[in-house]
Amino acid sequence: AIQMTQSPSSLSASVGDRVTITCRASEGIRNELGWYQQKPGRAPKVLIYAASSLQSGVPSRFSGSGSGTDFTLTISSLQPEDFATYYCLQDYNYPRTFGQGTRVEIK
Amino acid sequence: EVQLVESGGGLVQPGGSLRLSCVASGFTFSHYWMTWVRQAPGKGLEWVANIKQDESQKFYMDSVKGRFTISRDNAKQSLYLQMNSLRADDTAVYYCARDETYYHSGAYYDAFVYWGQGALVTVSS
Numbered sequence: 001a002i003q004m005t006q007s008p009s010s011l012s013a014s015v016g017d018r019v020t021i022t023c024r025a026s027e028g029i030r031n032e033l034g035w036y037q038q039k040p041g042r043a044p045k046v047l048i049y050a051a052s053s054l055q056s057g058v059p060s061r062f063s064g065s066g067s068g069t070d071f072t073l074t075i076s077s078l079q080p081e082d083f084a085t086y087y088c089l090q091d092y093n094y095p096r097t098f099g100q101g102t103r104v105e106i107k
Numbered sequence: 108e109v110q111l112v113e114s115g116g117g118l119v120q121p122g123g124s125l126r127l128s129c130v131a132s133g134f135t136f137s138h139y140w141m142t143w144v145r146q147a148p149g150k151g152l153e154w155v156a157n158i159k160q161d162e163s164q165k166f167y168m169d170s171v172k173g174r175f176t177i178s179r180d181n182a183k184q185s186l187y188l189q190m191n192s193l194r195a196d197d198t199a200v201y202y203c204a205r206d207e208t209y210y211h212s213g214a215y216y217d218a219f220v221y222w223g224q225g226a227l228v229t230v231s232s
Binding site: 043050 | 151154209219220
């Protein structure tokens with residue numbers, strides 16, 4: 001199975017900060033990667049698919065980039081509602097695999 | 108409105124069995140692949156299994172192969188996960204999700220837009 005490694009595991013940031021989360025695949029997955037946001041006690045929400053395509057209804061402060069093995073999720077200006085845990089998910093092959101998550105906390 | 112409602116969770120002893128159900132409404136269930144994702148308490152997300160519209164293809168994560176079986180009943184708009192030989196590390200909230208397929212720049216991509224609320228499975232003696 002393809003391993004997805006996110007970094008950092010957690011970060012502290014302030015409202016208005018630019019935040020970057022990275023995800024590395026153990027082998028090339030083209031651009032077949034999505035990003036999900038999860039808040040405590042809630043189901044995940046898709047933010048990005050195909051590495052850089054913004055899901056309908058998701059604010060434009062979220063963006064994704066990358067191809068092959070290295071991917072990035074960027075939040076251009078962190079808002080109070082963005083404090084959550086973020087996961088990458090490869091949909092290149094089976095079994096699908098998630099990264100271990102990055103928790104974004106308030107500084 | 109798209110809705111996915113899981114049921115069937117509960118407490119089961121190691122080695123026991125449990126069957127989860129997910130009833131879909133607000134869309135034509137038979138048109139979509141469906142997926143199970145789980146999350147152990149305080150841990151990250153794990154993709155568990157998915158199933159094609161006509162059940163002709165099913166895929167599983169390695170640790171549940173041979174123990175879990177995904178199935179569906181399109182007439183009942185329902186998705187199932189039969190879990191046998193349960194272990195303590197199967198303890199988790201189990202979510203069902205609808206697979207969206209996007210065609211973008213000449214390729215197909217998957218995403219999970221709609222999720223259920225989750226069903227808690229606890230494996231303990």
